[in-house]
Amino acid sequence: MPVVMDADRIGRTLTRIAHEIVERNRGVKDLALVGVRTRGDHLARRLARTLHEITGDEVPTGALDITLYRDDLMRHAVGPQPLVRRTEIPFSIDDRKILLVDDVLYTGRTTRAALDALIDFGRPRSIQLIVLVDRGHRELPIKADYVGKNLPTSFEESVQVYLQESDDRDEVVLQGGAA
Numbered sequence: 001m002p003v004v005m006d007a008d009r010i011g012r013t014l015t016r017i018a019h020e021i022v023e024r025n026r027g028v029k030d031l032a033l034v035g036v037r038t039r040g041d042h043l044a045r046r047l048a049r050t051l052h053e054i055t056g057d058e059v060p061t062g063a064l065d066i067t068l069y070r071d072d073l074m075r076h077a078v079g080p081q082p083l084v085r086r087t088e089i090p091f092s093i094d095d096r097k098i099l100l101v102d103d104v105l106y107t108g109r110t111t112r113a114a115l116d117a118l119i120d121f122g123r124p125r126s127i128q129l130i131v132l133v134d135r136g137h138r139e140l141p142i143k144a145d146y147v148g149k150n151l152p153t154s155f156e157e158s159v160q161v162y163l164q165e166s167d168d169r170d171e172v173v174l175q176g177g178a179a
Contacts, residue, residue: 004151004159007170010132013148014043017130018050020146025097030125032060033099036114037085040064040102042165043132047101062089064100069113093122103161105131105147108140133172135159153177 005013025031028051035044041063048061065085100114111129118127132148137155149172151159157177162169 001173001175003171004174005133005149005172007164010148010170010172013132014046015050017146017148018047018054021047021051021099021128021130022054024128024145028055028057028059030096031099032062032091032093032096033101034062034064034089034093034118035101036103036110037063037065037087038166039161039163040100042163043103043130044099044101045165047099047130060091062091063087064089064114064117066110066113066117069117071109071113087117087121089121093118093124095123095125098124098127099130100127101130103132103163104159105129105134105142105144106137106159108138108142111142112140132161133159 022028033044033048035041044061048059051059065087067085098118100118102110102114105111115127118124128145130146131144134144134147134150135153137153151174153159153174154177158175160173160175162171162173164170
């Protein structure tokens, strides 16, 4: 299990992304961060802290649960019921630039579900996608605006993101593949 990003690298990557956000948007006015539960939520909160350190301005942050928007939810007639968590967006997304945050971009289906869920909350001016890792293999025409690390993978491999808030450590690990 090679560690492809350690805690220091994740921290530096989020700082770089925060600077890119400020540069691309000419500050943080009208921005809001929405993280896809669970690890995207943690990353969004970290980015909000870093943006505050850079600009001195607070960026509203929310968390989005996409469970009921997934296209694979009803594929299996029998089995465990999905765990539905709370969506917490304590601000209006209308006419804001929303920065949608997730940990790994793979097929694009999670992002599509997140876009569908987000639109149910209002009409943002724009949506920009931030991912810590882009592993390729898209099935939908979705591309991230900000990428922490491009990590080409095989279909047999998986990318696991561990964050201090939920996993007691910060690292990105590549698992599986040919031995």
